[in-house]
Amino acid sequence: MPTELKITPELVALHGLKPEEYERVLSLIGREPSLTELGIFSAMWNEHCSYKSSKRWLRTLPTKGERVIQGPGENAGVVDIGDGLCVVFKMESHNHPSYIEPYQGAATGVGGILRDVFTMGARPIAAMNALRFGAPDHPKTRHLVAGVVAGVGGYGNSFGVPTVGGEVNFHSRYNGNCLVNAFAAGLAKSDAIFYSEAKGVGLPVVYLGAKTGRDGVGGATMASAEFDETIEDKRPTVQVGDPFTEKCLLEACLELMQTGAVIAIQDMGAAGLTCSAVEMGAKGGLGIELDLNAVPVREDGMTPYEMMLSESQERMLMVLDPDKRAEAEAIFVKWGLDFAIVGKTTDDLRFRVLFDGQEVANLPIRELGDEAPEYDRPWVEPKPRPVISASDVPAPSDCGAALLSLLGSPDLCSRRWVFEQYDTMIQGNSLQRPGGDAGVVRVDGHATKALAFSSDVTPRYCEADPYQGGAQAVAECWRNLCAVGAEPLAATDNLNFGNPEKPELMGQFVKAVEGIGAACNALAFPIVSGNVSLYNETHGQAILPTPTIGGVGLIEDRTKTARIDSLKSGDVLFLVGADGSHIGASAYLATIEDREDGTPPPVDLAVEKRNGDFVRSVIAKGMVRTCHDLSDGGLAVALAELAMASRLGADIEAGDGPDHAILFGEDQARYVVALAPDDAQRFEAAARDAGVPIRRLGTAGGDRLRIAGRLDLTVRAMTVANESWFPSYMSGTLVEPPAAA
Amino acid sequence: MKTAVVLLPGLNRDRDMIAALRTITGKKPVTVWQTETALPDVDLVVVPGGFSFGDYLRAGAIAARSPVMRAVADAAAKGVPVLGVCNGFQILCEAGLLPGALMRNAALRFVCREVKLEVVNARTRFSTAYEEGQIIRCPVAHHDGNYFADDATLKSLKDDGQIVFRYAEGTNPNGAIHDIAGIVNKAGNVLGMMPHPENLVEPEHGGTDGRGIFESLLGASTSVAA
Numbered sequence: 013m014p015t016e017l018k019i020t021p022e023l024v025a026l027h028g029l030k031p032e033e034y035e036r037v038l039s040l041i042g043r044e045p046s047l048t049e050l051g052i053f054s055a056m057w058n059e060h061c062s063y064k065s066s067k068r069w070l071r072t073l074p075t076k077g078e079r080v081i082q083g084p085g086e087n088a089g090v091v092d093i094g095d096g097l098c099v100v101f102k103m104e105s106h107n108h109p110s111y112i113e114p115y116q117g118a119a120t121g122v123g124g125i126l127r128d129v130f131t132m133g134a135r136p137i138a139a140m141n142a143l144r145f146g147a148p149d150h151p152k153t154r155h156l157v158a159g160v161v162a163g164v165g166g167y168g169n170s171f172g173v174p175t176v177g178g179e180v181n182f183h184s185r186y187n188g189n190c191l192v193n194a195f196a197a198g199l200a201k202s203d204a205i206f207y208s209e210a211k212g213v214g215l216p217v218v219y220l221g222a223k224t225g226r227d228g229v230g231g232a233t234m235a236s237a238e239f240d241e242t243i244e245d246k247r248p249t250v251q252v253g254d255p256f257t258e259k260c261l262l263e264a265c266l267e268l269m270q271t272g273a274v275i276a277i278q279d280m281g282a283a284g285l286t287c288s289a290v291e292m293g294a295k296g297g298l299g300i301e302l303d304l305n306a307v308p309v310r311e312d313g314m315t316p317y318e319m320m321l322s323e324s325q326e327r328m329l330m331v332l333d334p335d336k337r338a339e340a341e342a343i344f345v346k347w348g349l350d351f352a353i354v355g356k357t358t359d360d361l362r363f364r365v366l367f368d369g370q371e372v373a374n375l376p377i378r379e380l381g382d383e384a385p386e387y388d389r390p391w392v393e394p395k396p397r398p399v400i401s402a403s404d405v406p407a408p409s410d411c412g413a414a415l416l417s418l419l420g421s422p423d424l425c426s427r428r429w430v431f432e433q434y435d436t437m438i439q440g441n442s443l444q445r446p447g448g449d450a451g452v453v454r455v456d457g458h459a460t461k462a463l464a465f466s467s468d469v470t471p472r473y474c475e476a477d478p479y480q481g482g483a484q485a486v487a488e489c490w491r492n493l494c495a496v497g498a499e500p501l502a503a504t505d506n507l508n509f510g511n512p513e514k515p516e517l518m519g520q521f522v523k524a525v526e527g528i529g530a531a532c533n534a535l536a537f538p539i540v541s542g543n544v545s546l547y548n549e550t551h552g553q554a555i556l557p558t559p560t561i562g563g564v565g566l567i568e569d570r571t572k573t574a575r576i577d578s579l580k581s582g583d584v585l586f587l588v589g590a591d592g593s594h595i596g597a598s599a600y601l602a603t604i605e606d607r608e609d610g611t612p613p614p615v616d617l618a619v620e621k622r623n624g625d626f627v628r629s630v631i632a633k634g635m636v637r638t639c640h641d642l643s644d645g646g647l648a649v650a651l652a653e654l655a656m657a658s659r660l661g662a663d664i665e666a667g668d669g670p671d672h673a674i675l676f677g678e679d680q681a682r683y684v685v686a687l688a689p690d691d692a693q694r695f696e697a698a699a700r701d702a703g704v705p706i707r708r709l710g711t712a713g714g715d716r717l718r719i720a721g722r723l724d725l726t727v728r729a730m731t732v733a734n735e736s737w738f739p740s741y742m743s744g745t746l747v748e749p750p751a752a753a
Numbered sequence: 754m755k756t757a758v759v760l761l762p763g764l765n766r767d768r769d770m771i772a773a774l775r776t777i778t779g780k781k782p783v784t785v786w787q788t789e790t791a792l793p794d795v796d797l798v799v800v801p802g803g804f805s806f807g808d809y810l811r812a813g814a815i816a817a818r819s820p821v822m823r824a825v826a827d828a829a830a831k832g833v834p835v836l837g838v839c840n841g842f843q844i845l846c847e848a849g850l851l852p853g854a855l856m857r858n859a860a861l862r863f864v865c866r867e868v869k870l871e872v873v874n875a876r877t878r879f880s881t882a883y884e885e886g887q888i889i890r891c892p893v894a895h896h897d898g899n900y901f902a903d904d905a906t907l908k909s910l911k912d913d914g915q916i917v918f919r920y921a922e923g924t925n926p927n928g929a930i931h932d933i934a935g936i937v938n939k940a941g942n943v944l945g946m947m948p949h950p951e952n953l954v955e956p957e958h959g960g961t962d963g964r965g966i967f968e969s970l971l972g973a974s975t976s977v978a979a
Contacts (some may be wrong), residue, residue, distance in 0.1 A: 072844045169894070170804040172765025256763045256807025346786075347762060433863045435894045437952050440769040454957065570957075 016192040027054035048088035048372045051173035062384035066544040067349040069525045077538040089540025100134035101197035103506040103562040105545035109191040109250040119167035119253035125196040127279040133206040134198025141178040142560045146187030164432040170255035175434035176451025181421040188550025193506040195562040199668025208278040210296035217355040221327040225310035228323025232341035257326040264347040273336035280327040288329040298360035304367040308350040316367040391518035400596040400610030403672035412723035421731035429738035448576040449495040462570035464498035471556035476597040478520040482527025483615040486528040489563035494624040495641040497573040497631035498565025505542035510554025520557040574639035579658035583686040585709040592677025599644040600676035620681040640685035649674035682715035755795040756782040764803030773951035777967040787819045802839030812897040814842030835943045836924035842945030853902030859928025865894040871921035881942045882965035889962040898947040900929035
């Protein structure tokens with residue numbers, strides 16, 4: 013075997029392998045690896061691909077359920093939605109590339125997650141994006157927001173999937189490390205799901221899609237390290253997206269799958285050809301032999317090392333039924349895509365790579381994945397914070413001004429500037445677009461069903477108490493699905509944390525996963541897919557712990573849903589759940605008092621479930637058609653959002669208690685609902701029967717939101733405050749939000 | 754009414770258009786792939802929206818040179834109604850079937866939102882279901898919808914009643930000159946428009962204002978939501 017380069021400790025370190033990990037390589041293969049082999053190990057054993065720090069904790073999450081067809085471990089999770097149909101979905105991060113090159117980083121993040129979904133035979137029907145940026149006044153933030161949003165739109169719009177939801181947050185802890193978490197969901201027939209497990213010996217391994225270039229060589233290894241000032245040098249590790257080719261690849265793959273030619277299929281994502289080939293072989297208990305001279309390349313003189321580690325986009329690998337070869341090839345020719353037989357399955361469990369007639373790698377295929385290092389990293393329990401009660405915080409001198417400040421704050425203002433750059437209605441099935449509690453998409457071709465999607469996490473809660481924060485992320489996602497009337501089915505988790513080698517940060521991860529697990533169990537909301545992104549820190553400063561939860565819900569009868577913008581004059585408004593009391597770690601505290609201390613609102617999962625089940629039941633009965641969950645900013649912000657979306661005011665009595673606790677407390681498990689006055693009694697009786705506390709808040713009407721004794725604002729003034737921040741900020745003409753009207 | 758939908762790689766609102774045509778005409782449209790050189794005998798040819806060939810080079814430029822577009826030009830010359838929506842409009846301009854060009858949006862960003870359209874000319878075969886001066890709702894979703902033409906072209910568009918739809922009530926989303934959203938050729942059988950009527954044709958879309966274009970072609974004079 014040719015050794016192109018001497019393997020030195022420096023070279024091993026450059027590949028992100030620790031000395032003890034390299035020892036493990038040596039003992040596994042009993043000799044020094046070739047450079048290509050070192051590259052393969054580096055690709056398979058980095059944090060991004062091997063989950064070596066997180067695996068042990070991920071195993072504790074609930075992943076099963078009546079409707080779960082496929083949990084974690086495949087390209088995406090698969091959940092049964094009845095009538096022979098299923099929803100296929102996953103969320104994945106593209107944080108590091110997006111910080112280095114925001115447009116392409118975000119674009120290829122979207123491309124990667126879409127490929128994960130259609131590799132399984134599902135046509136993508138919805139996308140979401142959870143984005144976290146640094147402080148607005150940080151010099152890089154505007155550039156990153158502009159680039160990331162344009163990149164998400166540029167790829168998704170061209171590919172043709174509606175973006176129906178997402179999140180945008182700002183915090184100084186993301187100054188050196190933004191987060192781009194891309195979610196995609198697709199629709200498939202339950203009996204036509206495609207998996208990556210190779211079957212059958214001696215069958216052709218086929219390369220599909222775009223050509224291989226030098227872009228992204230070593231991307232996954234880059235994403236598994238902390239950042240410092242040399243990151244600009246890492247720009248060549250960011251891939252370049254081509255949504256046109258991906259769209260063609262989607263259509264070609266779906267046509268191909270109809271022919272019965274596909275035995276196994278796997279997209280080439282992180283660590284490209286290496287990861288996809290090893291995964292297909294190892295899962296099927298087979299070896300794989302690749303001949304790199306057959307790989308379609310974009311550039312001359314590519315070495316085996318570069319081909320094996322390239323992260324060029326829009327590529328797939330499949331095991332083909334040889335009888336269907338001509339038919340399969342014709343489809344790819346029609347779509348102008350490469351179709352090349354690059355290898356075969358073998359029975360020797362070896363991963364063999366040939367180039368110019370020489371063997372450049374010969375490794376045990378199972379061990380590449382299974383024997384990856386796994387760590388039980390030391391961790392410490394996060395320090396509990398003191399509880400802050402409302403009486404510890406001064407009440408606002410002007411509740412109306414406080415509400416306007418919140419509505420015009422970077423974290424709570426309208427995201428219209430962002431979501432109008434996304435095609436939110438393509439495919440013609442979007443029933444609820446961004447701006448409400450969840451995106452709702454019709455199940456194409458089905459007479460009654462629809463699917464709901466929401467992405468949630470409150471990073472400042474996770475920072476304050478990782479366990480409660482993890483549980484809250486799940487609870488809020490579940491709640492948002494309930495708020496549109498959907499039965500929450502399952503979720504995907506995208507766990508973004510700092511360096512796991514630091515015990516405090518590992519402690520955040522461990523406790524957040526524990527909280528997520530507890531909430532998923534209590535709410536029967538299993539995790540069916542996900543992704544872990546660690547080492548999100550720059551110069552030793554870690555991001556806020558950000559375990560993003562992407563949830564999917566099912567609406568059986570789409571004529572019985574609730575939305576945020578359907579408030580009618582004369583409707584009676586009710587609060588579902590208890591009055592506000594909790595002010596610690598709230599948006600109010602951060603925005604008005606400029607404090608981020610205190611504990612987050614505790615999550616009572618039994619109450620969450622009871623209240624959510626109740627809300628869904630009254631929506632399903634057709635009683636409630638307008639609903640909004642309470643989250644950041646509490647009752648006052650929720651009422652303002654309802655009023656702004658519906659362009660209608662309301663007269664409200666919010667009950668006794670400290671103004672800031674009642675108006676802005678962020679107690680969990682709460683909703684505002686509106687219904688016709690004739691239904692009010694029936695609604696109150698139903699709440700009594702369900703043991704759910706409710707408060708009659710008042711009546712909708714007029715053009716002002718009046719909360720008796722507390723505030724009185726025109727809907728227009730709130731809208732101006734809410735809509736102004738983003739466009740002003742992005743155009744560089746930011747002005748202070750207007751004073752109370 | 755028999756219809757055909759042109760398919761080019763990278764188009765992505767073809768499925769929306771096919772669904773709308775099926776809903777409204779009651780018949781599934783025929784699809785015609787980019788390499789075909791002849792069109793079936795139909796009452797309407799549609800070039801739908803998307804990003805044909807990625808819109809690399811210039812929106813619609815590569816698609817306009819595909820074999821099927823020569824067939825579309827032949828059909829248009831024979832008087833067959835041709836409708837181009839969004840990328841379809843860009844392709845028809847690039848193919849020389851409609852005058853003018855669609856530049857990058859004035860804000861240099863993709864925009865997806867609902868706008869208002871004024872029906873400027875209700876006498877074309879695409880607009881008889883509307884009243885002249887009627888304001889309808891319609892979604893837009895594009896990056897390059899900023900219509901432009903030279904003064905002489907604009908004058909003749911106006912004089913000959915070729916401007917069919919204009920963005921109304923200050924909702925011009927892209928900086929298009931004279932708020933132009935949709936135009937017909939001189940013969941009146943080729944309509945190009947940036948907004949997406951196919952995404953507003955059933956109650957679950959939140960409205961049916963877009964139906965009028967298809968219903969005009971159907972010859973049905975059923976009215977649409979005012």
